[in-house]
Amino acid sequence: xxxxxxxxxxxxxxxxxxxxxxxxxxxxxxxxxxxxxxxxxxxxxxxxxxxxxxxxxxxxxxxxxxxxxxxxxxxxxxxxxxxxxxxxxxxxxxxxxxxxxxxxxxxxxxxxxxxxxxxxxxxxxxxxxxxxxxxxxxxxxxxxxxxxxxxxxxxxxxxxxxxxxxxxxxxxxxxxxxxxxxxxxxxxxxxxxxxxxxxxxxxxxxxxxxxxxxxxxxxxxxxxxxxxxxxxxxxxxxxxxxxxxxxxxxxxxxxxxxxxxxxxxxxxxxxxxxxxxxxxxxxxxxxxxxxxxxxxxxxxxxxxxxxxxxxxxxxxxxxxxxxxxxxxxxxxxxxxxxxxxxxxxxxxxxxxxxxxxxxxxxxxxxxxxxxxxxxxxxxxxxxxxxxxxxxxxxxxxxxxxxxxxxxxxxxxxxxxxxxxxxxxxxxxxxxxxxxxxxxxxxxxxxxxxxxxxxxxxxxxxxxxxxxxxxxxxxxxxxxxxxxxxxxxxxxxxxxxxxxxxxxxxxxxxxxxxxxxxxxxxxxxxxxxxxxxxxxxxxxxxxxxxxxxxxxxxxxxxxxxxxxxxxxxxxxxxxxxxxxxxxxxxxxxxxxxxxxxxxxxxxxxxxxxxxxxxxxxxxxxxxxxxxxxxxxxxxxxxxxxxxxxxxxxxxxxxxxxxxxxxxxxxx
Amino acid sequence: xxxxxxxxxxxxxxxxxxxxxxxxxxxxxxxxxxxxxxxxxxxxxxxxxxxxxxxxxxxxxxxxxxxxxxxxxxxxxxxxxxxxxxxxxxxxxxxxxxxxxxxxxxxxxxxxxxxxxxxxxxxxxxxxxxxxxxxxxxxxxxxxxxxxxxxxxxxxxxxxxxxxxxxxxxxxxxxxxxx
Numbered sequence: 001x002x003x004x005x006x007x008x009x010x011x012x013x014x015x016x017x018x019x020x021x022x023x024x025x026x027x028x029x030x031x032x033x034x035x036x037x038x039x040x041x042x043x044x045x046x047x048x049x050x051x052x053x054x055x056x057x058x059x060x061x062x063x064x065x066x067x068x069x070x071x072x073x074x075x076x077x078x079x080x081x082x083x084x085x086x087x088x089x090x091x092x093x094x095x096x097x098x099x100x101x102x103x104x105x106x107x108x109x110x111x112x113x114x115x116x117x118x119x120x121x122x123x124x125x126x127x128x129x130x131x132x133x134x135x136x137x138x139x140x141x142x143x144x145x146x147x148x149x150x151x152x153x154x155x156x157x158x159x160x161x162x163x164x165x166x167x168x169x170x171x172x173x174x175x176x177x178x179x180x181x182x183x184x185x186x187x188x189x190x191x192x193x194x195x196x197x198x199x200x201x202x203x204x205x206x207x208x209x210x211x212x213x214x215x216x217x218x219x220x221x222x223x224x225x226x227x228x229x230x231x232x233x234x235x236x237x238x239x240x241x242x243x244x245x246x247x248x249x250x251x252x253x254x255x256x257x258x259x260x261x262x263x264x265x266x267x268x269x270x271x272x273x274x275x276x277x278x279x280x281x282x283x284x285x286x287x288x289x290x291x292x293x294x295x296x297x298x299x300x301x302x303x304x305x306x307x308x309x310x311x312x313x314x315x316x317x318x319x320x321x322x323x324x325x326x327x328x329x330x331x332x333x334x335x336x337x338x339x340x341x342x343x344x345x346x347x348x349x350x351x352x353x354x355x356x357x358x359x360x361x362x363x364x365x366x367x368x369x370x371x372x373x374x375x376x377x378x379x380x381x382x383x384x385x386x387x388x389x390x391x392x393x394x395x396x397x398x399x400x401x402x403x404x405x406x407x408x409x410x411x412x413x414x415x416x417x418x419x420x421x422x423x424x425x426x427x428x429x430x431x432x433x434x435x436x437x438x439x440x441x442x443x444x445x446x447x448x449x450x451x452x453x454x455x456x457x458x459x460x461x462x463x464x465x466x467x468x469x470x471x472x473x474x475x476x477x478x479x480x481x482x483x484x485x486x487x488x489x490x491x492x493x494x495x496x497x498x499x500x501x502x503x504x505x506x507x508x509x510x511x512x513x514x515x516x517x518x519x520x521x522x523x524x525x526x527x528x529x530x531x532x533x534x535x536x537x538x539x540x541x542x543x544x545x546x547x548x549x550x551x552x553x554x555x556x557x558x559x560x561x562x563x564x565x566x567x568x569x570x571x572x573x574x575x576x577x578x579x580x581x582x583x584x585x586x587x588x589x590x591x592x593x594x595x596x597x598x599x600x601x602x603x604x605x606x607x608x609x610x611x612x613x614x615x616x617x618x619x620x621x622x623x624x625x626x627x628x629x630x631x632x633x634x635x636x637x638x639x640x641x642x643x644x645x646x647x648x649x650x651x652x653x654x655x656x657x658x659x660x661x662x663x664x665x666x
Numbered sequence: 667x668x669x670x671x672x673x674x675x676x677x678x679x680x681x682x683x684x685x686x687x688x689x690x691x692x693x694x695x696x697x698x699x700x701x702x703x704x705x706x707x708x709x710x711x712x713x714x715x716x717x718x719x720x721x722x723x724x725x726x727x728x729x730x731x732x733x734x735x736x737x738x739x740x741x742x743x744x745x746x747x748x749x750x751x752x753x754x755x756x757x758x759x760x761x762x763x764x765x766x767x768x769x770x771x772x773x774x775x776x777x778x779x780x781x782x783x784x785x786x787x788x789x790x791x792x793x794x795x796x797x798x799x800x801x802x803x804x805x806x807x808x809x810x811x812x813x814x815x816x817x818x819x820x821x822x823x824x825x826x827x828x829x830x831x832x833x834x835x836x837x838x839x840x841x842x843x844x845x
Contacts (some may be wrong), residue, residue, distance in 0.1 A: 048806050278676060285680070291685070313688075327677035334673050371686070378686045570792075572770060578740060579768055579792055599792040600771075601713045601721065607793070 003068050003147040006056035010147075010175070013049035013104070014137040016042055020107075020130030024123035036123035043111040043126050046133065047104040054101045057146050058088050067154040070094060070146045076160035076575050078546040086171040087161045087237040092295060092311075093146035095174060099291070100136050102175075102542070107133065111184055117207060124193035125186075132185055135318045143311045160575035163547070169229030177222030177249060181287040183215025184252060187259065188284035191277045192326055195333040200277055205267035208280065212263060216256045217630030223249050224623030232583055239510070241621060242391045247370040248290030251363055255283040258359035260630075265352050269414060271343065272353070274334040279356075281330060285323045286363070292319050295371070327410055344416035351409030355402065362398045366391070396450060403457030403504055406497060407433075407464035433459035440505075444513040444614065454508025461501035469494055475578070492633030494593040499625025506618030515612040522605040523552075529610050532593065533557045536608065547571040547580075552606065554584060554595050568597045592616050702817040707734075708799035715766050715774055715788035721788055727815035731842045732761045733834065734809040735785070735825070736797060739777045741805040747824040748781050754830060755784035755824040760838065765787040767797045767805055810834060812841035 020042040027035025057070075061084045066072040074091045075084055089095040107129040114122050140146070190208040194200045226249065231239045240246065259279040266276045292315045343349040369390055411417075411425050428630030437455035441447055472490070519527045521536040529536075535555045542549050549569040556564040566584030573580065583596040591614045598607030678807040702708070707724045714720040727734075735751060737744040754760045764785035766774045771790060778788075791797055800809070800817075819837050821829065 116713075274673070282676070316684065316687055319687075324677060324684070327680055331674040331677055371683070375686050378689045404840045468720045579770060581793065598795065599790065600714065600718065602718055607795075 002056050003060055003065070003149060005055045006060075007141075007145065007147040009049040009052040010137065010141055011054070013046055013053065013135065014141060016046045016049065017130050017133040017137055020046060021127055021134050022130075024129075024130075025127040028120045028123040028127070033119065037120050039123045039126040039155040040111040040129070043104075043107045046130070050097075050101050050104040053147075054088075054097055057094060057097060058085065059419050059563060060147075061085070061088050064158070064563040066158050066159075066549045067151060067447050069148045069150045070145075072150055072155050072158045074158070074161050076158040076546070078574065079158075079161055080545050082171065083161060083166050084592075087165075089174050090161050090165045090170060093140070094137070095146045095178075096140050096144055096295075097146050097175065099182060100133065100140060100569060101177050102178050103129070103136060103185060104611070105644050106182055106186055110189075114207070121193055121197070121199075121207075123194055128189035128192045129185060132189075132322065135322065136637070139314055139318060143314050146617050157575075160546070160573070160645075161573070163573040163578045163580045166231065166546075166573075167229065167233050169225065172228055173222060175222075176218055176225055180215050180217075180222050180256075181249075181252060181290065183211065183218055184256060184284040184287050186211040186215065187280045188326070192329065193281035194279060195329050198333060200273045200335060202267050202270050205263050205273075209260075209263045209267060210594060210639055212256065212260055212280075213630045213634050216260055217627040219249070219253050219256060220623050220627045220630070223253060224620045228620050232585055239616065242369070242388050242504050244370050245290070245294050248293045250366055251290060251370075252283050252286040254359050254366065255279060257285050258356045258363070261352050261359075264305065265349055269343070271349060275356070276415070278330060279360075281323075281326050285319075285326075286367075288319050288322060292316060302596075316493065326654025328528070343414070346412065346417045346419050346422065348409065348412040348414045348417070350406060351412045354405050354411065358398055358402045358405065362395060362402075365394050365398065369394075392628075399504065400453050400457045403461050403500065406500065407460040409498075410464050410468045426464075429463045436463070440509075444509060446513070448512055451508055451512040454504055454512075458501045458505035458508065461497055461504070465494055465497045465501070487636055487638070489633040489636035489638070492629040492631070492636070494629070495632055496626045496629025499622040499627075499629060501622070502625060503622030506615045506620075506622060509615040510613050510619070513614050514616075517610050519608050519610065520601055520605050521592045521608045522602070526609060527608070530612050531558055532563075532612065533560075534595065534610055536606075539604070539606075542569075544571065546575065547573045549582070549587045550597070552584075552595075552597050552608070554608075556586060556593055556595075564593060566593070566595045568595045570597050582597040587617060589617055590615065674827075683826075702800065705817060705818065706815050707811060707817055710789075710796045710799065712789045712791050712796060712797045715764070715771065715790040718771070718790070722787065724815060726763065726787060727744065727811045727813075729813055730761050731813050731838050732763050732811050733787075733838070734763045734765055734811055736765045736767045736800075736802050736805050736807040736809075737806050738767045739773040740769065742840075743824050744806045745781075745807055745839070748784070750825055750827060750830070751784040752782040753827075754825070755786070760784045763811075765796060766790050766792075767802065768792060808834070809842065810837045 020039065023042070024036050024039035027033065027038070057068075059065075060068045060071050061075055062081070064071070064075065064077050064084075066075075070091060070093045072487060074094070075087045077583055078088065087094075089098040105127060110129065111122070111126060114125075117125075151458055187208050190204060190211070194204040223246075226246070227239045230241065258379075259276065262272050262276045262279055265272050292312070295311055295315060407429065408422070408426060411422060433456055436459035437452060440455045440459070441452060444451070469483075469486075473482035475477060475485065515530055517527065517529050519528060523536050525537050526533055526535045526572075533556070535557070537555050538553045540551050540553070542551060549571040551567045551569040554566045554568065556566065564586035566586055568584035569582040571580045571582060581596055581598075583594055585595075586593040592613060594613060596609045596612040598609055601607050707727055709722055709724050711723055714722060733754075737748075751762060755762050762785050764787070766788055769790075769792060771792070774788075774790070778785075789796065794802070800807075805826060808821045808825050809817055810821075812818050818841055819834070821833065823829075825834065
C-alpha cells in the first residue's frame, strides 16, 4: 500500500504545483494581494508531498519491497544498508524524484527566506518555479513512475545496484550536483519574474545573487566529487574524461560562473542587464539540457540511463517549452537601450565583460564538442565522437586566458582605470609569477609550453589575489585590524580565486608530470616508478558483504624506507557478476600513488598499473576553496543587515550568530 | 529596432538546436561508428582464455579476415547470439576471434564447454582494456577486421543470421578477396 500512497502524494504534489503556477501569477497580474498570498503555503505543501513520496520510495528500498519494479531493478537484499539509501537515486526514476525533491526544496527555501521581497515579486518567482515543477512532475508521473509494481509476480530478490554505483560517491555526488542544477532554477525564476515586470534593476540582481552563488557552489562541489569518484572508482586513474555527461555538468557551471560575475556588475553598476538576464536563462537551460542528454539516450556515455524514446521526447518537449518561451519573453522584454552609465575601455566592467566572453566561449566550445556528433548525424554526415585532444587543444588556452585576465582585473577600478598605473601595478606580480612558475618547472623537471603557461596562470592568479589583499588590508591600526575590516564577500572572492589557481596548478602538474606504468608482476616482484620502489608482496582473498575480492599487497618505498602499503582489489559481485577494480591509493597533498590490479596474465602474474600523480588533490581542493568562497560571499553582512533591520533583535549573541545570519540572508 | 532583432538570436538558436536534438531521439545511439574504422586494431597484449600462459598480440589478426566478437557470461544477449556464432564458425567457416570482456575465466570456460566454442582463438580481457581501446561500451559487439589487421566495420548488438547475410558476409567476402 505504501508505494500507492507515494504515487498518490506525487499526484497531490502535481495539483499543488499547478495551483502554485497559476494562482499567485493571476494575483500578481491582477494586483490581488490575497491571491499572491497563496504562493508561500502552496510552496510548503508542494514540498511536503514530494518529500512524502521520496520518503516512501526510500522506505521501499530499506524494507526490500521487490514488488516495486524500480526497487527490484536497483537493489538486492544483500546490499549494505547505506547503499539501500543511496540506491534510491541509483536509477532514472529515483534520481528524477530526487531532482524534483530538490526543486521543491529550493522553492520552499525561496518562500521561507525571501520575506523582505515585494509580494508581487515573490508571487511571480514562486509561480515560475511552480511551472517548472509541474513539468517535471508530469514527466515522472507519465513516463517514469518510480512506484510501478511488479504484481502478481514479485521477484524473490532484486537485480542489485550496479556495482559501479556501490560507493560513497553515489551517496554524495548526485545530491550535490542536483542541488546545483536545480538551484539555478531560482536565478531563472528571478530573471523571468523581472522580465515580466520589466524591473531589471540593481535590486533584482541583488536578490538573485546569493541564490546563484549557492547553487554555483553546490555545483562546483558536485562536479569535483564526480571527478574524484571517477578517479578512484573507475580504476583508470584519470580525473576528467570529457565524457558527454561530464560536459553536461560543466556547461551550466561555466555559464553559472559567468552569471555570478555578471550579476556582480549589474548589482554594483547597473549595466549588462540584458546580458545578465540572458545568462540566467541560459544557465538553467543548460542544466535542463544536461538532464535531457543523460536521460534521453541521444548520446552514449558511462553515465547514461537506459534510453527510452518516450522519455526523451517528453523531456525535449519540456525543454522546448521552457527555453523557447523564456527566450521569446526575453526577446520581447529585455531592455535594448544602453543604460547611461559610462565606463572606460580599461575599467573593471570591461575586465568582467572579457571574463564573461571567455567563459561563454568556453561554454560554447564544450557545447559544440558535445553536440557536434549529433549535429553531424542529423546532417547525415555520419557518426563520430570528439575526444580529449580537441578539448585539450581548445579549452586549455581559454582557461589560461581566464586566469591571466583575472589577475589583471583584480586591480582594475570601476568606471575607469589608468592604463599606465595598472601596467606599473602589475609589473612586480608579473615578474614574481614568472619566477614562481619557473621554480615549479625546475621542481618537476622538464619544460613544456603548456606546463609553463598553466603554472604561470596559476601563480599569477595567486600572486595578484594575495597582493590585492595585502594592499587592501593596510591600516593605521595594524595589519590585523585591516584584515578584519574586509568584508566577507571580499574574502569569498579571494578564497574562490585562490581555488581557481589551485585547480589550475593541480590540473597542469598532474597532466604534464604524472607518470603511468603498466607492468607485469608476480608476488615478490618489484618495479621502479620515478624514485619509488613498488613491491608486490602478497596476494590474498577476502569476503565482502556482497562480493568476493582478490587483493594484492603492495609496499611502496623510497630510498629503502617504506612510505605506504596499498591493497588494490578486484571484486566479483555475486548478483550481477561484474568484476570491479578497486584501486589502492596513497593520497597526499603533494602527490598520490595509485596502484590498480589489472587482469591476471599468468598463473600468478598480474598486469599492474602504477601511477604517480603529483598535485592531483589540488584539483578537488581548489574546487572546495571555490565553493567555500561562494559560502563566504553569501555570508556577507550586507545580506544580513537588511534582515536584522526588519526583525526584532533578540540579543547580541543572536545577531552575531553567523549561521543564522546566513540562513536569514537567503 | 535593429537591436530588438538581435535579442531574438538566442531563441532562434535554441529552436535550431531543438530540431537537431529531436532528430536524435529514438535513433539508436549504439549505431555510433567506431573511431577506429580504417585503422589498425589497437596494440594489445592479452592472455589466452584457455591457456593463461599464452599471450596474444595484435598480430593474430594478420593473414586472414576475422570477426572479433566481444562477449561475456554476464551478458544475456551474448547467450542469444552464441548458437549463431557456433553455426557461423562451423558451417560458414568464418574465423571468429573471441574477446571475453570483463568476465571471469572459470565462468567463461564453463560457458564455452556447455554451449560450444565458436572461437578460433579467445582473448581474455577481464579489465576491459582492449575493450576500452576499441571503444566497446557493451556486449555483444562484433568487428570485421581485414587480413592486414585493420578494423573495417563495427556491429553493435546481436549477430543473427540476417545480420550476417545482409551486413557482415558481404564485408567479409570483400576484404577476404582484397587481402
